[in-house]
Amino acid sequence: MRFDPFREIEELTQRMDRAFGNGIAAQTARLAPPVDVHEDEGGLELTLDLPGVQPADIQIEAENQTLTVQAKRNYTRGEGRTAHRVERAYGTFSRTFSVPAKYDLTKVEAEFDHGTLTLRVPRSEAAQKRTVQVRTGGQLSAPKTVDAAQTTPATSDTPATETQNAEVSQGA
Structure with a gap:
């Protein structure tokens, strides 16, 4: 088994919490669900694991x-029951994400x-890709895509520069 200093620190922290009686309270402070953040041309997608949380106990601001997710997972101990070990995290947590202006x-x-909580944040209208029309010879013409391998013969009526309009995409 490989040495993992972070696991060793976590185990030491848990032992200290148990020794000083901070069992459930200390775990509540460390409750931070794992998150996946993905991006595509449509925007951001954040996925958080919130097992045991009720939808009514989730608040998103x-x-x-900034995007803040708060949730609460309650601990209920039935009457006449003794808890010998409580390792799952309970209580309230808050996680904040900085979101770029785009x-x-x-x-x-x-x-x-x-x-599983999935949040979708779309790109703003200003950050969307758009087509820009190119003027040729002072005239605004419809954008066209020209294949580099395609050759357009010039006729006496139409100069070659006007038949090869290009589509220009402006990215975010």
């Missing part, structure tokens, strides 16, 4: 280029399914 936080969508 989006403002000032994403529109006013259009965040959230979906909660089988303990």
Whole structure:
């Protein structure tokens, strides 16, 4: 088994918590669910694992280029039951993500399914790809895509420069 200093530190922290009686309270402070963040041309997608959390106990706030997710997982101990070990994290957590300005936080969508919260943050309109028309000879013409292998013969009526308009994409 390889030496993992982070695991050793975590185990030491857990032993200290148990020794000083901070069992459940200390685990509550460390409750931070794992998250996956993906990006594509449509925007960002954040996926958080929230097992045991009820949808009513999830709060999502989006403002000032930050996205905050808060959730609560309650611990219930039945009457007449003794807890010999409580390792799962309970309580409230808050996780904040900085979101670049090219994403529109006013259009965040959230979906909660089988303990997985998925947040979708679309790109803002200003950051969307768009087509720019190119003027040739002072005239605005419809954009066309020209294949580099394709040759267009010039006629006496139409100069070669006007038949080879190109589509220009401006990326975000």
